[in-house]
Amino acid sequence: MERALYIGEVFLKHTPPFRHPEHPGRIKAILDLLKRTELGSEVEVRSPVLVDEKELHLIHDPEYVAYVKQMVEVGGGMLDPDTYVSGDSWEAALAAAGTVSYAAMNAIEGKHYLAVTAVRPPGHHARRNKGKGFCIFNNVALAAEKARRLGLKVAIIDIDVHxxxxxxxxxxxxxxxxxxxxxxxxxxxxxFEGFPYQKGRGKGEGYTVNIALPPGTNDDQILYAFDRIALPILEAYQPNLILVSAGWDTHWEDPLAEFSLTLNGQWQLINEIYYFAESMGIPIVIALEGGYVEWVVAKSTLNATLAGRKQIFSEKTSVEAIPMEEVEHYVENVKVELRSYWPL
Ligand SMILES: [Zn+2]
Incomplete structure (x- = not known):
């Protein structure tokens, strides 16, 4: 099978104790839309896999993992003011981490060249020793670390608005x-961080690339920035595997942030990444992170399964643009920071 979509009802667990933007309805919306959508024979729908608890220690302190488990056992609690753990979070959190790394291992073994993992809770804010920003375990980081230990050069592309x-x-x-x-x-x-001057440390200097863009950035403007910074760096880096932290909260309707992308821009950005991977002959795993408008999460997730082939869902909205000069100024600022490491 060439492409895979990993999704399952285990991600309907992890239920908030109060009204919260990161809720099971995000995955329910994808499952519902999937029933009404013909993805074609190229895409195989596959089940989630739970990670072995000890494997989490590759990226998290054992004390932190034990702390989360204990919180689940007592019925839940808060990891930070934004981040809940509930009595049913454990299985969902293990499945989110397990599924992304399982998809990455299958990608490395050539079982599919493109996988979309529709998981929650999200992961990209989770640190080694704490959960935060709606994230418990860092799903994409675990997959990257496992691949790194196999000797692969990994590129993580994080297109979430945060x-x-x-x-x-x-x-x-x-x-x-x-x-x-x-x-x-x-x-x-x-x-409130992720500035272009934060570019890694020691051996890692130059290997953290923060393309910060102004509120109001739209479809064309994010592509402009991606083409001028991300693509040349990816071409120079020559990765063996691409992991995408796909947050759909870049959408103009998203209540949590101020980007102005439509479904079309989200699709084009995924396509840019897909075409790069295809040109390199390397696999790509796209993992769901944020995105808080259910129809956007559902449509962009399913669109991603057919990256490079067919945009299933499009959008006619035209969003008022901020001046291009503003975006050019931001892009120049990133280039200045990273010019001594990369051909920018
Ligand atoms: Zn986000």
């Missing part, structure tokens, strides 16, 4: 994992 501080810091000191993120200017959005 900076993936958890992922960035887990790999901040290494040149074996490249982390590239497009996100809203952190002066205006959680986690």
């Amino acid at each position: 900076w993936g501080d958890g992922t960035a810091y887990i790999f901040y000191d290494t040149d074996e994992v490249l982390y590239i993120s497009t996100h809203q200017d952190p002066r205006t959005l959680y986690p």
Whole structure:
């Protein structure tokens, strides 16, 4: 099978104790739309896999993993003011981490060249020693670490509207994992860091690439930035595997941030990444992170399964654009920071 979509009802567990944007309805919307959508024979729908608890220690402190487990056992609690754990979170959290790394291992073994993992809870804010920003375990970081230990050069591309501080810091000191993120200017959005001058440390210097962009960035503008910074760096880095932290909260209707993408821009960005992977002959695993408008999460997730082939769902909305000069200014700022490491 060439492509896979990993999804399952286990991700309907992890239920918030109060009204919260990160809720099971996000996955339910994908499952419902999947029933009404013909993806074609190229895409195989596959079941989630739970990670072995000990494997989490590759990226998380054992004390933190035990702390989460204990919180689940007493019926739930809060990891930070934004991040709940409920009595049914354990299985969902193990499945989110397990499924992304299982998909990555299958990709490495040639079982599929493109996989989309529709998982929750999300992961990219989760640090080694704490959960935060709706994230418990860092699903994509675990997959990257497992691949790194197999000797692969991994590129993580984080297209969520928020900076993936958890992922960035887990790999901040290494040149074996490249982390590239497009996100809203952190002066205006959680986690309030992810500035272009934060570019890694020691051997990892230059391997954290923060493409911060202004509120209002639209379809054409994010592609402009991606083409001028991410693509040349990816071409120079020559990864063996691409992991995408796919947050659909870049959408204009998303209540948590201020980007102005439509489904079309989200699809085009995934396509850019797909075409790069195809040109390199390397596999790609796309993992769901944020995105808080259910129809957007459902449509962009299913669109991603047919990256490079067919856009199933499109959108006619035209969103008012901010001046291009503003975006050019941001892009230049990133280039200046990274010019001594990459051909920019
Ligand atoms: Zn996000």
